[in-house]
Structures are given as C-alpha cells and as structure tokens.
Amino acid sequence: MDDYIIAMTVVGLAALSMTWVPTLMEKTPFSYPIVYLLLGVFMYLLPLGLPSPDPIWREEYVVRLTELSVIISLMGTGLKIRRKFGFRRWRIPLRLVSITMLLSIAAIAFLGWTFLGFSVAGAVLLGAVLAPTDPVLAEQVQVGPPDDKEEDVVRFSLTAEAGLNDGSAFPFTWLAVVLAISAGTGSEWFTDWVLRDLLYRIMVGAGAGYLIGRGLAYLLFSLPKKTGFPKAKHGFLALSATLATYGITELLHGYGFIAVFVAGLTVSSIEAEDEYNIEMHNFINQVERIVMVILLVLFGGSLVTGILDYLSWQGALIGIVFLFLIRPVTALPSMLGTYSTLKEKLAVSFFGIRGIGSFFYLSFALDKIGLPEANELWSVVAFIVMLSIILHGITATSVISALDVARKKSGRPIPKPDQTPDEI
Secondary structure (H helix, E strand, C coil), X not given: CHHHHHHHHHHHHHHHHCCCHHHHHCCCCCCHHHHHHHHHHHHHHCCCCCCXXXXXXXXXXXXHHHHHHHHHHHHHHHHHCCCCCCCCCCHHHHHHHHHHHHHHHHHHHHHHHHCXXXXXXXXXXXXXXXXXXXXXXXXXXXXXXXXXXXXXXXXXXXXXXXXXXXXXXXXXXXXXXXXXXXXXHCCCCHHHHXXXXXXXXXXXXXXXXXXXXXXXXXXXXHHHHHCCCCXXXXXXXXXXXXXXXXXXXXXXXXXHHHHHHHHHHHHHHHCCCCXXXXXXXXXXXXXXXXXXXXXXXXXXXXXXXXXXXCCCHHHHHHHXXXXXXXXXXXXXXXXXXXXXXXXXXXXXXXCCCCCHHHHHHHXXXXXXXXXXXXXXXXXXXXXXHHHHHHHHHHHHHHHHHHHHHHHHHHCCCCCCCCCCHHHC
C-alpha cells in the first residue's frame, strides 16, 4: 500500500505541474516533454519505492498504456486539423505515409538484418516500429486548436502525417509477426497478410471511422438544429467517442488507430467553425497530457533501470543514422513539387519525431511472438525515442518560430481549409 500511495502521489504531482509547465516552457527553446523525461530519470534514481518501469519483461502493461495514449492523441489530432481532405490538399502527408514510410521501413529493416544481425522478422519489426511519427510528443511542430489559424505547410504536414501513419504502420508490424510465425511453422503467409492485414483492416478502419464520425456529427450538429434533440455541452464526449470508435473498429478486426483519427477528422470537417469542436479538442488534449506525463516519467525511469542494458554501439549508430540521415533523405522526395520553400521542406524532413507509438508497436508485437533479439529491440528503440525527444525538443520551438518569421516577411499566405496551396 505504501508503494501504491507513493506512486499515486508522484503521478498526481507530475500531472498537476502540467497546469503551468507548458506555458513556462514557451519562454525557453526547449519542449516540456524533456522536463518530464528528466523528472522520471531523477525520481527513479531516488529510493522512493516506485514500481519498476522497465518494460523488457512486461509487454502487456506497456501495450495498454501506450495504446490508450496513442488513441487519445489521434482523436485530438483529427479534431484540430482544419484543412478539408483531398488528394491535392493532403498530397504531402499522403506521400509521407507512403513513399517516406516505406523507404524508412526498408532502410531500417536492411540495417537491422545486415548490421545488427537480426532475424528477418526482427529486422522488419524494427523498421515497422520506427515508421510512425509521434502525435503525442510533437505538439511544438503541429497545428494548434481548431480556432488556431496557423496551419502552414510544416505544421499541417507533420500533424497529418502523425495522424495517418500511426495506423498505416500496423500492417508492417503484423508482417513481422506473420514472418516470425511462418519461420517456425513453414506456413504460407503472403496472401493472408495482403488480404487481411494490409487491405481488409485498413479499409475497415477508414470506413468505420468515417461512418462513426458522420454519425457523431449528425448527433452533435444537425439533429439539434432540426429537432428538439439536446445539444451536446460537455467536452468529455471526445474521450467517449475515442473509446467507442476504437472498440467498435477493433471488434470488426479493423485498425482502430486509423478509425479514431478519421472519426475526429470527419467530425471537425463537417462543422469546422462550431465552438464545440474547440471544447472537445481542449478536453481530449488535457487527458492526453495527463497520460503523456505518466508515460514520460515511466520512460525516464526505465532509462536508469535497465531498458538500455542491451544497447550496442551498432544499435546506437543506427539510431543516429536514422534520425539524421534516413528520415530526412526519405522525406525529401515527398516534398518535391509542393507549395513550400526549401527551409520548409527541410523542416518537414527533419522533424520525424519518434515516441509513444513506437513503444506500442514493439510491445504489441512482442506480446504475440518471441524473438531472440527482443531485448536488443527494446534498447535500440528506447535509445532512438530518447534521442528524438531531446534532439527535436531542443530544436522545434526555435525552428518553427524562425519559419513563421520568414513566412510573414515574405507575405506568403496560408491556404484556407478548403483550398489547395495552388489556389491561394
């Protein structure tokens, strides 16, 4: 009981500090996730009797915590994007979740297989878990609340990419799982993977998200105008909708991550100027920050309690190469021919922030299969996420501010939600 009370107190105090820390950190060049990462390191160096945060031997609890964090963040991401969906308006994020993501997975998988000596399944899993950019830790480079008009090419591209590729990476995580199973049984896997994990689950996720989003929008905006149906007044509906959308889609064996993002995007796009969108976003954002604090403190603690024990110099080198070379180089082709300056192209290419989503995919896969390189996978991924939080947390605020100043000096307008960049 004493340990439980101590843990509850620490979580409460850390979450309480979120009332002021983000605002205070706006005056510095650093992002507030760094603060909570360091807080976790400091607390777990003290003899406080906190529960062990090391996930290497406890995949199941990591799956659930990170799953909750990601789906909450995805709903918030969908609600705050104002730009109407269209292939031209969304061409940068769509390229980032196809061209860039596939090239990144292939490059990391190749290095994992050749340089680290991983099995094929382990190498593919490493590529898959590092594929998604993070919607949880990337607040500094994303668009703001629904009433924030600063939806420039960098903020929009990175926000939409984070919303899309947290679900788009799922087929490749399943690919690693089926490869590991096939290696042990010799069974045929390709057809089932393509039909079930690549096509069916994506289509169900997108379809369910859209239909649920349309239904919610009708209940929230249209029905109260047409009848005496009571108008929704509380932002907690966003959390309820998140859980229901995710649960329904998963029961249909679709990708719930895709469904939650699409549902949020659909709701916000139907009545983009309605103030209830802001209320829903603000509530889900507050819940997201509380969960994020818990995860960052636990992650900081795991850094000093064993998660990096299996990190080799080869794994560390791959992490550095990935953040400084693979992500930027694979992202640049997605920016070709777009309405953006060279500096904006470089910013989008550089800020591929890795975080909680990577931990979810890794723990999800390792909860289903056993891999000989499981411990090393945890160490490599943890090192890359730690490096990403520090590197991008130090640079994000100053880079985005500099881009804002340059754009305003040039007089380049920001596209409206229903415009393509070529139409302004």
